[in-house]
Each structure stands twice: as structure tokens, then as C-alpha cells.
Amino acid sequence: METIIIIVFVLGYLSITLEHNLKIDKLIPALAMMAVLWAIIALGHMDVFDIDAVNKKLLPTHIEEVLLHHLGKTAEILVFLLGAMTIVEIIDYFNGFATIKAFIRTNNKIRLLWIFSILAFILSAIIDNLTATIVLITILQKVIHDRNLRLWFAGLIIVTANAGGAWSPIGDVTTTMLWIGKKVSTPELIKYLFVPSLVCMIVPTIIASRYKVFQGTIDNMDSDVQTSPKGSTMLYLGLGSILFVPVFKTVTHLPPYVGMMLSLSVVAVFAEIYSKSKAVIDAKNAAGGDHGHHNPIHHALSRIEMPSILFFLGILMAVAALESLGLLFGFAQDLNATIPNSDIVVGILGSASAIIDNVPLVAASMGMFSEPMDHPLWHAIAFAAGTGGSMLVFGSAAGVVAMGMEKINFFWYLKKISILALIGLISGYLTFMLFRDYILV
Numbered sequence: 001m002e003t004i005i006i007i008v009f010v011l012g013y014l015s016i017t018l019e020h021n022l023k024i025d026k027l028i029p030a031l032a033m034m035a036v037l038w039a040i041i042a043l044g045h046m047d048v049f050d051i052d053a054v055n056k057k058l059l060p061t062h063i064e065e066v067l068l069h070h071l072g073k074t075a076e077i078l079v080f081l082l083g084a085m086t087i088v089e090i091i092d093y094f095n096g097f098a099t100i101k102a103f104i105r106t107n108n109k110i111r112l113l114w115i116f117s118i119l120a121f122i123l124s125a126i127i128d129n130l131t132a133t134i135v136l137i138t139i140l141q142k143v144i145h146d147r148n149l150r151l152w153f154a155g156l157i158i159v160t161a162n163a164g165g166a167w168s169p170i171g172d173v174t175t176t177m178l179w180i181g182k183k184v185s186t187p188e189l190i191k192y193l194f195v196p197s198l199v200c201m202i203v204p205t206i207i208a209s210r211y212k213v214f215q216g217t218i219d220n221m222d223s224d225v226q227t228s229p230k231g232s233t234m235l236y237l238g239l240g241s242i243l244f245v246p247v248f249k250t251v252t253h254l255p256p257y258v259g260m261m262l263s264l265s266v267v268a269v270f271a272e273i274y275s276k277s278k279a280v281i282d283a284k285n286a287a288g289g290d291h292g293h294h295n296p297i298h299h300a301l302s303r304i305e306m307p308s309i310l311f312f313l314g315i316l317m318a319v320a321a322l323e324s325l326g327l328l329f330g331f332a333q334d335l336n337a338t339i340p341n342s343d344i345v346v347g348i349l350g351s352a353s354a355i356i357d358n359v360p361l362v363a364a365s366m367g368m369f370s371e372p373m374d375h376p377l378w379h380a381i382a383f384a385a386g387t388g389g390s391m392l393v394f395g396s397a398a399g400v401v402a403m404g405m406e407k408i409n410f411f412w413y414l415k416k417i418s419i420l421a422l423i424g425l426i427s428g429y430l431t432f433m434l435f436r437d438y439i440l441v
Helices: 001-015 027-043 063-093 098-102 111-125 129-143 147-166 173-180 188-208 231-252 256-275 278-286 297-301 306-324 327-336 342-352 358-368 375-393 399-406 410-416 418-439
Strands: 047-053 058-060
Touching: 001 306, 001 327, 027 063, 027 129, 027 306, 047 063, 058 231, 063 173, 063 231, 063 256, 063 297, 063 306, 098 129, 098 188, 098 231, 098 327, 111 129, 111 147, 111 188, 129 399, 147 188, 147 375, 147 399, 147 410, 147 418, 173 188, 173 256, 173 358, 173 375, 188 231, 188 375, 188 418, 231 278, 256 297, 278 399, 306 327, 306 358, 327 358, 342 375, 342 418, 358 375, 375 399, 375 418, 399 410
Parallel strands: none
Antiparallel strands: 047 058
């Protein structure tokens, strides 16, 4: 039966990886794989286990208990993401991100490159790398009209956004998974990964700034900015409320989704008040919006990426099925016996994240290893999985969305950007090893 389980998982995984070739949304195989795996376990009356992380052994349990356990852990992540997505959409409802565009006042290409790289690094740590990429490429399209130049900027945004998402517990869905799964804490994650992630951003940007394409100035740059009343207020309020979540967790020791719901409720109150403002309604109508009088919360909820939420549900519960059978735990023991050097193992995971979706990759690693909270291995996995996806354009959520928005060619990215992403990953990981082995010991 275990062989059938593995075959179903591999076939489902391949379907997810090849979604563009098969032209089937990846949420479909993810949900099907989850249901089939748990059905096989139930019908086959297979033994399921909990992992005793302290003693590193498997404890027998019942399928109802283990299923409820994993559903609870998955629901924590999904509710957290729903709250964060809603806050971001509320900010967008008030055109808050136009405030960021107002900061861009130069037409020098190198300065512009550094501005977008720094913005990507900072924003991705707050609103996650996927959303930061969408925001910055939207601004990029309004600022630069030369598509060839825009592709270069978009490629560097992918690399720097993924670097910024790696050091923050809310910067990347995989890091959020490790944080909510109590594998890393916010202070230790920042302590170990902020400087390596910064290096991963700075080194590729320095190298790219010497390329011929980034020399000179932009002649026909669009500097027109259309802001809306309360837009900047909602931007700062929304970003501040998201940053409040790790603080809330540290103070109360409650799961992060509780703090996110509190933050959402605060943002929603101000959104309700501001949406009834005559100035906001007039601005919406003048911009041609059809939701000037609509409830901003309902509007934000209608724009949430539900396919992504369902995909996370499917893939996390599918990986949980393998974990419950003890397959991942056994695989980790075999892997450690074959490759005792954890840096090589993490390097493999980082390279694999460029080809395989890093969500199931990190989910699998959480089931494979039983190291205690804030063990350097978890920080290494967070960094490698978060930044390794930059090596291929479809290797990360940020890359996939940029690919769709700018129609980036796979081979163009491979020739122009992949080497920069690889250099960033290597330089960042070497910095991480330096901090882990010599500075933070």
C-alpha cells in the first residue's frame, strides 16, 4: 500500500509541476491527491503515527486524531494568509500603493534599480514576496515604457523580493509555515537570516548595476502619480498592522492567525469609516471605479486568490498523509545516514525549489526532520527554499506572477537573470554559514 501512496503522490506532484504544459490549474491535482491519499489510508486501515520530536520516534495514533491534528495546523496557515491577503486588498482598494510610486523621482537607471531592489526587499518582508512583486511590477509598468528594460528590472525584482521574504516570518509562505509550525521564532529568524538575505539582495544588484542595460537615464519616464484620499493613511495602517502580528504573538504566545484577525479588524474599521467619506467616493467615481459605494471589506474578500488557498490546503494535507505514515521521517533518517552534512542536504533542497514548488518541499522537510525550534537547520531551509526559487522564472510564486504580468520568456530569464540569482544564493548562504559557525556561536 505504501508503494501506491508514493506513486499517487509522485503523479500528483508531477501534475502540479507541469501545470503550464498540462494547462490544468495546480489546485486540481493538489486537492485530488490529498483526497485520494487519505482515502487509501482509511480504506487500507494503514497505521498512522504522530512524531515525538523530543525522542525522535513515531507514536501510534488513530486516523481521526491525526487528520484533525494536521487539519488544525493547516487551517492556522490558511486563516493567517486569508487575513494578510484581505489587508493588502483593502490597501489596494484605497489606491494606497500609489504612495510608493510617489517616492520614485529619478530617471537614472542605476538609482532606479537600487530603489526597486530596496523596495522589493523591504516590502516582501512585510506583505510577502508575491504581493510585493505584483505591486512593484504594476508600478514598473507605469514608470518604464521600454519593455526590454522593464524585463531586466522585473528579473531583479524577483531575485530581491525572494531575498527579502526569506528573513521575515511573514515574508514568504514557506517561512510563514516554519514560523506557525514552531520551527523558527521571529527574533532568531531575523538574527540568523537578515544579513544573509541582505547580501543575497545586494550582491546581484551590484553586479547588475554594471551591466550596459542599466547605464544612462530613461528619457520617456512616466512620473505622473494619481493618489486618492486616505490612500497613504491606509498604506501605513495596513503595513503597520501586519508588522504588529509577530509582536502580538511574542507578547501573548497565541497562534499568529489570532493576531492577524485582530489586525484585520482594526484595518477594517478604518476602511469602513474612510469608505463613507465623500472625498473617497468622489475619487473612486472620478477614476471610473464601480465600487465607490460598496463595502471595502466585501470588495477585498472578493479579490482574494482562493485558488492559492485551496492549493495550499491540498498540498499541505497531502504531505501530512505521508508524514502520518512515517514515510518522511524514515526518508530523513536514510538521508542523514547517506549525506551526514546538513549543508549539502539544504543545498539540494534549495536547488530543488527552483524546479519543484517550495511549499510542498518545505512541508516535507518539516515532516522529515525533528530538530528543535530555532535549530540552524530550520533557518538554513528557510533561506535556501526562499531564495533558491529565484534561479528559474517559475521556481517561486514571485517569479510565476512576474512571468504572467510581463510575459517573461523562460530561456531569456535563464540566460540573463539565473546566474545573478545563483550568485545571490551562494553569497547569502556562505554569509549564513559564517554567522552560524563563527559569529553567532
